[in-house]
Structure formats: structure tokens, C-alpha cells
Amino acid sequence: xxxxxxxxxxxxxxxxxxxxxxxxxxxxxxxxxxxxxxxxxxxxxxxxxxxxxxxxxxxxxxxxxxxxxxxxxxxxxxxxxxxxxxxxxxxxxxxxxxxxxxxxxxxxxxxxxxxxxxxxxxxxxxxxxxxxxxxxxxxxxxxxxxxxxxx
Amino acid sequence: xxxxxxxxxxxxxxxxxxxxxxxxxxxxxxxxxxxxxxxxxxxxxxxxxxxxxxxxxxxxxxxxxxxxxxxxxxxxxxxxxxxxxxxxxxxxxxxxxxxxxxxxxxxxxxxxxxxxxxxxxxxxxxxxxxxxxxxxxxxxxxxxxxxxxxxxxxxxxxxxxxxxxxxxxxxxxxxxxxxxxxxxxxxxxxxxxxxxxxxxxxxxxxxxxxxxxxxxxxxxxxxxxxxxxxxxxxxxxxxxxxxxxxxxxxxxxxxxxxxx
Numbered sequence: 001x002x003x004x005x006x007x008x009x010x011x012x013x014x015x016x017x018x019x020x021x022x023x024x025x026x027x028x029x030x031x032x033x034x035x036x037x038x039x040x041x042x043x044x045x046x047x048x049x050x051x052x053x054x055x056x057x058x059x060x061x062x063x064x065x066x067x068x069x070x071x072x073x074x075x076x077x078x079x080x081x082x083x084x085x086x087x088x089x090x091x092x093x094x095x096x097x098x099x100x101x102x103x104x105x106x107x108x109x110x111x112x113x114x115x116x117x118x119x120x121x122x123x124x125x126x127x128x129x130x131x132x133x134x135x136x137x138x139x140x141x142x143x144x145x146x147x148x149x150x151x
Numbered sequence: 152x153x154x155x156x157x158x159x160x161x162x163x164x165x166x167x168x169x170x171x172x173x174x175x176x177x178x179x180x181x182x183x184x185x186x187x188x189x190x191x192x193x194x195x196x197x198x199x200x201x202x203x204x205x206x207x208x209x210x211x212x213x214x215x216x217x218x219x220x221x222x223x224x225x226x227x228x229x230x231x232x233x234x235x236x237x238x239x240x241x242x243x244x245x246x247x248x249x250x251x252x253x254x255x256x257x258x259x260x261x262x263x264x265x266x267x268x269x270x271x272x273x274x275x276x277x278x279x280x281x282x283x284x285x286x287x288x289x290x291x292x293x294x295x296x297x298x299x300x301x302x303x304x305x306x307x308x309x310x311x312x313x314x315x316x317x318x319x320x321x322x323x324x325x326x327x328x329x330x331x332x333x334x335x336x337x338x339x340x341x342x343x344x345x346x347x348x349x350x351x352x353x354x355x356x357x358x359x360x361x362x363x364x365x366x367x368x369x370x371x372x373x374x375x376x377x378x379x380x381x382x383x384x385x386x387x388x389x390x391x392x393x394x395x396x397x398x399x400x401x402x403x404x405x406x407x408x409x410x411x
Contacts, residue, residue: 001191004198011202015306018313019352025335026241026316027342054346063340 037087039124040068043098043111047133048079051100056110057083064089067111079133083111093118097130109134173368180294180367192295200261200296201303205310207260208253212311215252216318219243224327234333238341240319245342245351246407249312251399254358257304258391262366265296266387269370270380278371293367300366304359305352312351350406357398362391 048070057065065085073080085092095116100109113128122128223236269292272278278288316338323329342348366387373383 004194007202008194008197011197011205012306015309018306018309019348021313022245022309022316022348023344026245026338027344027348054343 038065038084039087039090041083041085041092041122041124041126041128043081043083043128043131044073044076044078045081045098045100045131045133046078048081048100048109049134050102050109051081051111051134052109055108056103057085057113058110059089059092059113059115064113081111090121092122094120094122094126095130096122096128097132098128099132100134169372172372173364176289176293176368176371177297177364179289180297189295192291193298196295196299197302200265200299201306204257204260204303204307207256208307208311209314211252211256212314213318215248216240216244216315217322219248219315220319220323220327224323224329233327233329234337236319236323236329237334237338240323241316241338241342242347244312244315245347247399247403249308249315250351250354250358251395253304253308253311253355254362254395254399255392257300257307257358258362258366258388258395261300261303262362262387262391263384265300265363265366266370266373266384267380269293269296269367270373270375270383273371273373274375274377274380276375289371293371297363297367300363301356301359304362305355308352308355353406354399354402357402358395361394361398365391365394 051067051070053067053070055067056063057067065083067081068084069082071080071082072078081098092113093116095118097114097116099112099114101112102109116130219240220236223239224233227233227236227239269278272288272292278292281288281291320334324331324334369383369387369390373379
């Protein structure tokens with residue numbers, strides 16, 4: 001009976017240790033989760049092609065949040081992207097810019113935030129207006145071809 | 152024609168009846184356990200069902216992790232993205248393969264044993280003698296096995312996932328020379344705690360309930376003969392495997408269904 005107790009205890013302990021391993025070694029360090037607290041920011045883009053819910057939001061190349069929702073503003077025909085940003089970077093200036101970029105050459109889309117210089121900061125639910133939408137490979141090739149053709 | 156219709160009706164009625172009996176057995180046992188003095192019974196079953204399943208779980212997990220890393224590497228290295236091996240393996244394991252393979256192994260290793268044990272108890276009239284002595288077999292025999300299965304499945308899945316990821320790291324990083332920073336970093340960047348790990352654990356919990364329920368019911372409801380026990384054991388493995396695979400699809404659809 002005693003060996004059974006000990007081995008069951010060891011089994012449960014091993015299971016819990018494995019869960020801890022999964023939670024801290026395999027998964028990310030709290031970014032994109034609401035563990036350390038987060039706030040929401042909106043941004044309006046003319047084109048969000050390729051961006052998805054749970055895409056990265058980065059500042060200076062560091063992931064600071066995730067895309068929470070993508071909707072459309074029917075009046076201006078623009079896309080509204082709601083971002084969940086970690087509370088650790090709660091001091092973004094109001095003139096912060098947002099730009100949709102591509103990871104690597106063919107990688108996924110993410111939003112890169114470019115901080116501005118204003119004193120006042122963005123709060124939960126504020127909207128970023130200084131944006132630049134997705135500039136795809138196709139768009140670049142189109143521009144290139146039309147420029148070549150006009151010469 | 153009428154004969155076939157009657158057979159169909161009988162078959163359907165048999166199924167519905169079995170479902171009704173299964174619900175009663177499951178419900179009564181689940182409700183009946185948390186009493187004082189039951190911990191020894193539960194402990195023994197966790198040992199039988201969980202601890203003794205560890206060897207097959209660890210061995211299979213290691214092989215599956217190693218194979219995933221090997222296959223993933225050969226494909227991804229062609230486009231120079233071999234560092235995403237870690238992320239790919241981790242996501243596949245945490246979301247799908249971990250809970251499903253653990254469930255299938257669990258059904259084969261522990262579910263069949265539970266069915267055979269309870270079936271034999273029934274065939275040798277142990278269950279009816281217990282009833283005669285005023286001991287409820289649902290409470291003393293069925294409930295600890297049901298609860299032990301529900302407790303063990305998530306733990307076994309966590310162990311399976313960890314060992315498999317460890318195996319893939321050994322093959323990927325140590326043998327094939329994927330950069331360790333890229334391997335683990337990519338994994339940490341892409342795996343989300345609730346979205347991937349939490350939901351995978353929910354899956355394994357659901358599988359634990361379903362497999363243990365099927366196993367105890369098939370044993371409890373078996374025909375008390377040698378042939379009846381063999382039929383019941385087979386049914387346990389077949390039904391649990393099908394249920395795990397079908398439920399996995401439904402759960403994936405429900406939990407990750409917002410494909411946009």
C-alpha cells in the first residue's frame with residue numbers, strides 16, 4: 001500500500017511538473033496573454049489583406065500584443081483593427097503610427113507600431129489614425145511594372 | 152421486408168436502452184464517490200490506470216516526437232525554415248496529437264483492463280454478492296475506476312506532450328543541428344498558454360470522461376460469460392477509439408472554429 005501511495009504521488013507530481021514545463025518553457029512569456037494585464041487600441045487601415053486575428057503587434061521588433069479583432073467601418077470603407085497590447089507599454093504617444101509589415105519575404109503579416117513624440121499617451125479604446133496599410137509583394141510588382149511601362 | 156424493419160427497430164431500441172443504462176451507471180457513480188474512506192480505493196485505481204500506463208505513454212511520446220521532428224525537418228529544410236520545426240511540432244502535439252494519441256493508448260491499455268475486470272467480477276457473481284451484503288457495487292467498484300480515469304487522462308496527456316517535445320528537441324537540436332535558440336524561441340513565440348495548452352488539456356479531460364465511462368459501462372453491462380467479456384472488451388476499445396476521434400473533430404471545430 002505504501003509503495004502505491006508513493007508511486008501515485010510521484011505520478012501526480014510528474015504530471016504537474018510537465019504542465020509547468022509546458023506553461024513556462026514551451027509557451028510564450030505572457031505576451032499576447034492577458035496575464036500581465038492589457039489594454040485595447042484601435043487602428044484604421046485602408047487595407048489589411050493578410051492580417052489575421054492573433055497576428056503579432058510589435059514595437060521596435062519586440063512583440064507587445066496581438067490582434068484581437070478585425071472589422072470594417074462601413075462609412076469610410078476602412079478596416080478597423082482592434083489590438084490587445086500589454087500593460088507594460090502603456091505610455092505610447094497619441095501620434096503613434098501603425099504599419100502593416102511582412103515577416104521575412106513570404107512570412108505572415110504583423111502590425112508594427114512607430115512611437116511619435118507627443119506628451120499625451122494613448123488610453124484603452126483610443127484609435128490610431130496615422131497608419132499605413134498592407135503593401136504586398138503583388139502591389140510592389142504592379143507599381144514596378146507600371147513605372148517600367150511608362151518609360 | 153417487415154422482418155428487416157423489425158430488426159432495425161430492435162437494434163435502435165437496444166442502443167437507446169444501452170444509452171439510458173449507461174447514463175444511470177455513469178451518473179450514479181460520479182455522484183456517489185466523494186465520501187470518506189474512499190481514498191484508498193481511488194488511490195489503488197490511479198495506480199492501476201495511471202502509473203502503470205506511464206511506460207507505454209512515455210515510449211510512444213518519445214517516438215512520436217522524434218518522428219515529427221525528423222519529418223518536419225526534411226520538409227522545412229528545403230525552404231530554409233528548419234527553425235520552425237519546434238513550433239510546428241509543439242502546436243501539433245498540444246492541440247491534436249497529444250490528447251488523441253494519449254486517449255487511444257489509454258483506451259487500449261487501461262480501458263480494456265477495466266472492462267475485463269468488471270466483466271469478470273460480474274460473471275463470477277462478485278457484484279451480486281456485494282449487493283446482497285448491502286455494498287453498492289456502483290459505489291465501491293465502478294466509481295473509483297471512473298474517477299481515476301478522469302484524473303489520469305489530463306496528467307498522462309501533460310506527460311505525453313512534454314516527453315514528445317523533449318524527444319523532438321533531441322532529434323531536431325542535438326542530431327540534426329537546428330539552432331537551439333530558434334527552436335525554443337520560435338516555440339515560445341507561437342504557443343499560447345490558454346489557446347494551445349489550456350484547450351488541449353480540456354480535450355484530454357473530455358476524452359478521459361468518455362473513455363472511462365465507456366469502459367466501466369461495457370464491463371458492468373457485459374453478458375456474464377467468457378464470450379460476453381471478450382465482446383465487451385473489444386467494444387470498449389472500438390467505441391472509445393471512435394469516440395475519441397469523432398469528439399476530437401467536434402471539439403476542434405468548436406474551440407478553434409473561427410477560421411478567418
